[in-house]
Amino acid sequence: MSKSKSCLTAMQQLFVKEYLIDLNATQAAIRAGYSANTATEQSSRLLANVKVQKAVQEAMARREKRTDITAERVLSELGKIAFSDLNAFVEVSEDGKITVKPSNQLDGTVLSEISESVTTNGRTRKVKLHDKMKALELIGRHLAMFTDKQEIKIEKTDDDKQAAVNQLKKMLEQSESPPEQ
Secondary structure (H helix, E strand, C coil), X not given: CCHHHHCCCHHHHHHHHHHHHHCCHHHHHHHCCCCCCCHHHHHHHHHHCHHHHHHHHHHHHHHHHHHCCCHHXXXXXXXXXXXXXXXXXXXXXXXXXXXXXXXXXXXXHHEEEEEEEEECCEEEEEEEECCHHHHHHHHHHHCXXXXXXXXXXXXXXXXXXXXXXXXXXXXXXXXXXXXXX
């Protein structure tokens, strides 16, 4: 048992375990036994807790080591798909005939399908690669190349402005007055 895990309550330990399932903190809090009504707030507090953060990081590191699935490996596979070239899989002869290269020359990790059908015109082979655009999108998102920008314009009326000023004044007055006993 790791040092940080032993410092956690039973519910915090269960939260860490549940959080690793889908990285959805609110659902992990609910599955760990926290109230569904306050799960969002509880999960936020749990993830802000240094001991819980450390336990999550340690558990993720153990899982990464056990499964050998790392961010680097995922990015590498996405890169192979994103930057694959169909010419690596087929050959085009001078007369325009397309043939699929022998299987020992193919990187099967980027292929989603190789099929063959027989028609009256002869044999037809189909080579389909995994979705390059999706792979490029995922890589771009990982590298924070794409940002969704939203412009929010809020127009306040004079009444709204005055109400805000009045609320601030009230708050200042309350903070300056001694607490009632």
